[in-house]
Amino acid sequence: MARIKLTVNGVRHSRDVEDRTLLVDLIRDELGLTGTHIGCDTTQCGCCTVHMNGRAVKSCTILAAQANGADILTIEGLAKDGELHPVQQAFTDCHALQCGFCTPGMIMAVVGLLKDNPRPSDEDIYHGLEGNLCRCTGYINIVKAVKQAAAQGADGH
Amino acid sequence: MFSLNYVRAKSLKHAAELLAQNPEAKLLAGGMTLLPTLKQRLARPSHLVDIAAIGALRAIRPSKGKLSIGAGVRHYEVASSPIVRQAIPALACLAGLIGDPQVRNMGTIGGSLANNDPAADYPAAALALNATIVTDRRRVKAGDYFQGLFATALEEGEIITRVLFPLPKQAAYEKFPHPASGYAMAGVFVAVTARGVRVAVTGAGPGVFRWNAAERALGRSLSPDAVAKLSLPADEMNEDIHASREYRANLVNVMTRRAVAKL
Structure with a gap:
């Protein structure tokens, strides 16, 4: 198990997860942010794209542990004050x-x-x-x- | 994926110690090949030693007339680096053709060279430019480093730290990407150096190789026509559902001519 601390859409989170946990599973299952989709689970379709430290990445092909300490932006974090991006x-x-x-x-x-x-x-x-x-x-x-x-x-x- | 232990290495020394202590450990940099491999349960490392955060592996800088790129430098950084674009524009261009943007934002040059996928792009540049692979133990010339399908000169626990590229007079890379994966069905890197022309081919054979006949022909006349009548022996090419041996041999010729035309 690993303690993962990361910021998602400006909110700081801390979770204990198995080392093999994928970032997308942490985002969806632990944080309940289901806007990030799992399409192919093989790095091809891009449905799971989020930004990690400002760069677009496929969250199905990154371990949650790799994102420890990172700043994550998901689709839920784009709209500001009720206004769409x-x-x-x-x-x-x-x-x-x-x-x-x-x-x-x-x-x-x-x-x-x-x-x-x-x-x-x-x-x-x-x-x-x-x-x-x-x-x-x-x-x-x-x-x-x-x-x-x-x-x-x-x-x- | 099988259960494993993730460790973030604090330094190169720390990473080497972790590898020495755990014979079944694997290095993790961008993970763009390793994680899909683990998800398919094709590998079962006891530990993943993450070296992505080690600062010593992250520099791009000129070094005594050569270009030094740290093993942990990501593809998008090579593609967008003003230093690389100025020193070896063909290398920046090659990096921008790897995979897709999300993959380029994670994948590293060291990871690509350590994996030595027969259809990867960087091996063609390293071999054509006569690069030196620098590890935590020694320096290896590209010609000795690549040893066929997923095989390299790396020993157990040896870590690539950076790659030294001699600056060519001119260079160009052309690839025919597989339309779905983006991997090279044939990729040709042509480098014009003080010691002659070097042509390295990826994607077409079981590993990256130099096309000596094309090098000699281009040494006499640096034009696409110089190689137009040359043909590679098709029986040495890869064959799969995507392309026959003969088709790949022909693609190598076409990519070589396109690369030379771009010089």
Whole structure:
């Protein structure tokens, strides 16, 4: 067992978990933040994307122990004072989802993309979202939403 | 994943001690290959010794006319480093093609070289650029380091600390990625050095290798046409559901020409 201390969406938590516990399981099962989804559990689909110390990562392929002391941001931490993050708003406006399963991970990946590259070209968007799969294949509106968020100056912060 | 003990190493010395005390321990850096392996229960280490937080492994700096990259440096850091972009832009470009953004945010150069996946990108750069793999015990030239499928010169408990890249006059990397995994079905790194042209191929064979015939041809004439009529023996290439041996041999030729055209 290991005592894990980490900050999630600005709130400090401390939990005792088995050393083999995955970060996504800590986030979902221990902290009850079920917006972070487990899609493939094999590092391919990106549904479990969260930010660890400011970088987008796949929480199904990180041990909770590796995140000990880290600052984690999940989909639940994006909206501020009841107002959606510009990337969330753009996904709503552009109907950038069908079933919605990939959406939290997709949005966290887009926030990471815009942080590195606030004005991405179409190619940059395709390359930047390579780690996220939409099982409904609804990519056209997702790319549209990224462009809208970028045009409105969502720089990922 | 089987039950295991996680330990965060405080220093290189601490990590080496933990490995010596626990013969079934494994090093963990980014974990982008190791964790999926553990989840499939293909390995059962007693301990994971996490070396990601060791500061001594994290530097990118010029070193006596060479570029030194710490083993714990992550792919996105290599891809975005102004020092790497200035010294060896092809290496920064290669790092930006590994996996996907989330994988690049975790995976490390040391982890990639220690694993020596036959389709990984970094081995091609290390071999073509004649890099030196520096460990906590010695220095190993890339030509001696890579020993085929997932095999390297690393001994039990030996830890890569950094990689020294001599600066080429020109270099370029081109890969044909597998459309789902992003791994190289064929990746070719061409380096023009003071001692001649070096061509290293990943993804196509059982391990990274130099294409000597292409090196000689490009030494005479540094143009894509110089290798157009060369062919690799297909029986030495990999064959799987994604591509036949002949197709991979052809891809190597095409990637080589594209890399040379990019110089």
